Amino acid sequence: MSKAIEKKANLQIKRDLCKGCKICVQFCPKDVLTMEGGKVKIKDIEKCIECGLCELRCPDYAIFLGGSEDEE
Amino acid sequence: MASKLIKDYFRTDKLPHIWCPGCGHGILMRSVAQAIDNLGLDKDKVCIVSGIGCSSRAPGYMDFNTLHTTHGRALAFATGVKLARPELEVIVVTGDGDCAAIGGNHLIHAARRNINITTVVFNNNIYGMTGGQYSPTTPTNEFGTTAPYGNIDKPFDIPALAGAAGATYTARGTAYHAKQLTKLVEKGIKNKGFSLIEGISICPTYYGRKNKKGSAVDMMNWLKDNAVDIKVAEKLPKEKLEGKFLIGEFKNTTEPEYTEEYMKIIERFQKER
Numbered sequence: 195m196s197k198a199i200e201k202k203a204n205l206q207i208k209r210d211l212c213k214g215c216k217i218c219v220q221f222c223p224k225d226v227l228t229m230e231g232g233k234v235k236i237k238d239i240e241k242c243i244e245c246g247l248c249e250l251r252c253p254d255y256a257i258f259l260g261g262s263e264d265e266e
Numbered sequence: 267m268a269s270k271l272i273k274d275y276f277r278t279d280k281l282p283h284i285w286c287p288g289c290g291h292g293i294l295m296r297s298v299a300q301a302i303d304n305l306g307l308d309k310d311k312v313c314i315v316s317g318i319g320c321s322s323r324a325p326g327y328m329d330f331n332t333l334h335t336t337h338g339r340a341l342a343f344a345t346g347v348k349l350a351r352p353e354l355e356v357i358v359v360t361g362d363g364d365c366a367a368i369g370g371n372h373l374i375h376a377a378r379r380n381i382n383i384t385t386v387v388f389n390n391n392i393y394g395m396t397g398g399q400y401s402p403t404t405p406t407n408e409f410g411t412t413a414p415y416g417n418i419d420k421p422f423d424i425p426a427l428a429g430a431a432g433a434t435y436t437a438r439g440t441a442y443h444a445k446q447l448t449k450l451v452e453k454g455i456k457n458k459g460f461s462l463i464e465g466i467s468i469c470p471t472y473y474g475r476k477n478k479k480g481s482a483v484d485m486m487n488w489l490k491d492n493a494v495d496i497k498v499a500e501k502l503p504k505e506k507l508e509g510k511f512l513i514g515e516f517k518n519t520t521e522p523e524y525t526e527e528y529m530k531i532i533e534r535f536q537k538e539r
């Protein structure tokens with residue numbers, strides 16, 4: 195469930211922490227994110243410029259840049 | 267399992283926090299941790315104190331010395347901590363109700379003393395925790411469960427109140443302008459004296475619903491569209507500021523600090539012994 199998603203830009207999502215408020219989706223300047231099943235989902239990682247605005251404004255710390263898989 | 271900032275400064279086993287989806291408090295709490303990180307403070311030399319309210323739950327998640335006290339009394343407890351252990355960086359996290367209603371007197375007197383405490387008010391214009399009663403920052407004509415026909419009170423401007431009472435650093439940021447808020451909290455912590463930083467939060471569940479403000483995203487957009495930086499505001503004609511509110515740094519001065527003055531007296535008598 196809380197499996198980290200790691201792609202080109204090292205953007206990670208913790209679905210178990212996401213409460214589905216859509217703040218990150220709305221204020222992402224590059225339209226990288228979308229919602230699925232009431233939680234955030236990466237739509238197009240290629241467009242991510244790693245600006246960190248999603249991380250800055252996520253009230254639940256469910257989306258962030260950096261980190262690695264082995265922390266799971 | 268979380269970002270570096272969250273791992274370093276939060277009790278991750280306590281997450282997810284209890285706040286509602288889209289509650290601005292989580293954004294503000296992160297900004298406070300980011301400010302502490304940017305200043306490179308020793309975690310063990312920081313004490314975070316709160317009262318009661320949704321906002322006051324913050325120290326439960328923050329991995330420092332923490333104190334969750336009684337409603338309105340965060341600053342009274344914080345004053346005790348600061349006088350007993352002046353070397354600690356004491357940070358109060360409080361709500362608009364906690365600090366400006368029941369705790370209003372503690373606020374003005376802590377400000378008057380210019381005691382070296384940094385207070386961060388998570389202002390969501392409502393009593394969130396108890397179900398949406400109007401608070402001292404609910405705008406006139408807006409609704410709360412205790413103002414079903416509209417609030418007839420005038421709201422407090424908390425930074426102005428604290429500044430007038432003697433706080434030497436006052437500022438306002440918002441959950442939308444989180445980066446700027448971090449900087450303001452940093453400067454507040456660095457100020458040797460009483461600092462008050464108001465962080466405008468969003469409460470989609472009670473304030474938002476009662477006042478038809480829409481979703482968390484709508485409320486964030488409202489902050490984005492209605493906050494004007496004080497530096498920009500100075501150059502704008504009055505009409506452009508109609509219905510807007512100011513963010514940025516309002517006061518930054520130097521005055522004698524309370525614990526230092528107190529220690530001077532102690533030292534004086536110790537010398538005479």
Ligand SMILES: Cc1ncc(C[n+]2csc(CCOP(=O)(O)OP(=O)(O)O)c2C)c(N)n1
Nearest residue numbers: 319320321337361362363364392393394395
């Ligand atoms: C002495 C006392 N009076 C009243 C209460 C009930 N009470 C709990 S939280 C609260 C208001 C909190 O509002 P605020 O500080 O704005 O925090 P928010 O929940 O909005 O973040 C009140 C009145 C209490 N716990 N203790």
Ligand code: SF4
Nearest residue numbers: 222242243245246248
């Ligand atoms: S880092 Fe920036 S561009 Fe990438 S998803 Fe987050 S907000 Fe969008």
Ligand code: SF4
Nearest residue numbers: 212213215216218252
């Ligand atoms: S901002 Fe955070 S909690 Fe809200 S939808 Fe995005 S990841 Fe989920």
Ligand code: SF4
Nearest residue numbers: 285286289320394469
């Ligand atoms: S009631 Fe309001 S302030 Fe309290 S957690 Fe919910 S959204 Fe946040």
Ligand SMILES: [Mg+2]
Nearest residue numbers: 361362390392
């Ligand atoms: Mg409140």
